[in-house]
Amino acid sequence: MNETVAQTHDDHAGEGFRTGFVAIVGRPNVGKSTLLNRLIGQKISIVSSKAQTTRHRVTGILTNAGAQFVFVDTPGFQTHHRNALNRSMNRTVSQVLSDVDLVFFVIEAGRIGEDDRKVLEVIPAGAKVVLVINKVDQLKDKARLLPFIDQVRTLRDFVEIVPLSAEKGSNCDALIAAATPLLPEAGPMYDEDEITDRSERFLASEFLREKLFRLLGDELPYGIAVEIEKFEVEGNLRRIHAAVIVDRAGHKGIVIGKGGEKLKRISSEARVELEKLFDGKVFLEVWVKVKSGWADDERALKSLGYE
Numbered sequence: 001m002n003e004t005v006a007q008t009h010d011d012h013a014g015e016g017f018r019t020g021f022v023a024i025v026g027r028p029n030v031g032k033s034t035l036l037n038r039l040i041g042q043k044i045s046i047v048s049s050k051a052q053t054t055r056h057r058v059t060g061i062l063t064n065a066g067a068q069f070v071f072v073d074t075p076g077f078q079t080h081h082r083n084a085l086n087r088s089m090n091r092t093v094s095q096v097l098s099d100v101d102l103v104f105f106v107i108e109a110g111r112i113g114e115d116d117r118k119v120l121e122v123i124p125a126g127a128k129v130v131l132v133i134n135k136v137d138q139l140k141d142k143a144r145l146l147p148f149i150d151q152v153r154t155l156r157d158f159v160e161i162v163p164l165s166a167e168k169g170s171n172c173d174a175l176i177a178a179a180t181p182l183l184p185e186a187g188p189m190y191d192e193d194e195i196t197d198r199s200e201r202f203l204a205s206e207f208l209r210e211k212l213f214r215l216l217g218d219e220l221p222y223g224i225a226v227e228i229e230k231f232e233v234e235g236n237l238r239r240i241h242a243a244v245i246v247d248r249a250g251h252k253g254i255v256i257g258k259g260g261e262k263l264k265r266i267s268s269e270a271r272v273e274l275e276k277l278f279d280g281k282v283f284l285e286v287w288v289k290v291k292s293g294w295a296d297d298e299r300a301l302k303s304l305g306y307e
């Protein structure tokens with residue numbers, strides 16, 4: 001047992017403070033990122049890599065007077081391709097979910113489908129699950145909400161059910177209020193200003209990856225990854241060299257686009273957002289690299305940060 005940790009917890013236990021790891025899961029597009037951003041406010045900033053050594057990758061931390069919610073990353077759910085990448089991801093998903101204190105399972109108001117059920121199946125039986133019904137603002141007929149809740153609550157024994165709108169911010173406080181008593185009594189694990197333990201380098205690769213997903217859309221090649229090859233800070237300037245890794249030579253052109261225009265747009269949009277995030281100048285150079293079969297090579301995965 002780590003004495004320092006036990007000590008920190010004891011300090012606050014008497015005050016009834018609660019701290020826990022929380023995973024937000026749900027099918028693509030239900031609003032998980034929007035919800036996380038809403039809950040932690042503007043604070044998706046930076047950086048201290050020391051906490052990377054703990055058992056989870058932290059994506060954001062919410063600390064209020066009575067509790068600390070430590071939100072952790074769960075990689076996407078993949079069902080179509082059976083190769084090392086997906087085996088590794090699914091393994092990570094169930095490991096993470098059996099190890100957190102609480103799971104927020106997010107669905108969209110009025111819509112529950114096979115893809116939602118698949119996500120629910122991956123959540124271990126013993127996990128405490130709060131059902132978050134997002135996008136209630138989209139429901140034209142509010143009277144449909146109660147019958148919908150009755151339908152969905154048959155799927156599993158949820159500890160709480162909270163309808164809200166992550167985008168409008170309505171009822172998000174109720175989610176935190178309902179979830180607080182479900183966290184274990186313990187002192188905070190992180191200082192209040194330690195918002196996320198993701199390094200600037202990691203954030204740069206995430207921003208770039210997000211742009212690739214958004215701007216390539218359906219054309220996005222399977223098995224694409226981003227590797228930050230160089231990250232240098234000179235005063236208020238950051239020099240970032242990033243490689244977009246594709247599985248096949250044929251995919252290179254998709255990312256680059258006609259006359260290089262796609263890649264130019266991807267990197268310029270990523271640069272603008274990184275400059276805002278870092279509050280400084282960013283020089284971002286991006287190129288595309290082919291690593292054949294990388295998605296099938298577990299060692300290559302490890303080198304890219306997957307476990």
Ligand SMILES: Nc1nc2c(ncn2[C@@H]2O[C@H](COP(=O)(O)OP(=O)(O)OP(=O)(O)O)[C@@H](O)[C@H]2O)c(=O)[nH]1
Pocket residue numbers: 026027028029030031032033034035134135136137138164165166167168
């Ligand atoms: N109307 C409405 N739209 C929302 C709400 N929350 C999220 N959205 C929209 O839903 C879309 C998907 O939101 P994301 O937060 O990216 O969803 P996600 O679950 O993180 O998606 P993946 O990263 O693909 O797993 C975006 O266009 C959001 O603006 C909400 O409460 N109401």
